[in-house]
Amino acid sequence: MYDLETRKRALALLDRGLSQNSVSKQTGISRAAIRSWRQRLEPIGRGRASECPRCASRPFDDPSAYAYLLGLYLGDGCISQGKRGVYSLRIACADAWPGLIDACSEAMQVIRPNNKVFRVQRQGCQYVTCLSKHWPCLFPQHGPGKKHDRTIEPAEWQQDIVDAHPWEFIRGLIHSDGCRVINWTTRTVRGERRRYEYPRYFFTNLSADILDLFTSTLDQVGVEWKRANGKNISVARRASVALMDAHVGPKY
Incomplete structure (x- = not known):
């Protein structure tokens, strides 16, 4: 109240x-x-x-x-x-x-x-x-x-809204077809095998048009990304993950 x-x-x-x-x-x-x-x-x-x-x-x-x-x-x-x-x-x-x-x-x-x-x-x-x-x-x-199976292209007025509120659009896409995961790897340091963990974001969609909308909006906000394969987009660089954490975060 x-x-x-x-x-x-x-x-x-x-x-x-x-x-x-x-x-x-x-x-x-x-x-x-x-x-x-x-x-x-x-x-x-x-x-x-x-x-x-x-x-x-x-x-x-x-x-x-x-x-x-x-x-x-x-x-x-x-x-x-x-x-x-x-x-x-x-x-x-x-x-x-x-x-x-x-x-x-x-x-x-x-x-x-x-x-x-x-x-x-x-x-x-x-x-x-x-x-x-x-x-x-x-x-x-x-x-x-x-x-x-069909063309997905934003209308001009939709693109204007996305340009004005890119993080909300990215957040909606991640909340639907994306995720935040913890990856891990091992390294040998001074003869000792150690485990290191690091977060990354993934977005997966079968539509090439929707993938392009996602990545172009990431470019707009300065997030670096890589295409893991034909339908997966990965955000793994530390600074970019920090940006995503600040504006999107994991699902909850």
């Missing part, structure tokens, strides 16, 4: 033009709480509930959340059409990472704040799911078949 003064301070920052994400980082208050306080003061009517940032030609309330969700979608997401023109966005999240499931749910709720986000349990994973008529507007990469 947050006291009244804390709420006033957060809302005052919003009034100054800061985004919900910026206020959350500055104050340590969850974005869900900040969003709830704003909606209580400025209720969203039925017309606004169905408003799509793309259809309304307005900026996203929290573009960093979109960058993260885009990474998740490109890795483990799919969009399917249901009845009456309603689409279902589903992101598969392993049960082993409950924090990731919560982060995915929060990002999805931020993008469609008046649509219900729910979780469907399957063996070993949960599908974080939300229904909306506007998912194809928000993710124009949607199409028939598997992602690696």
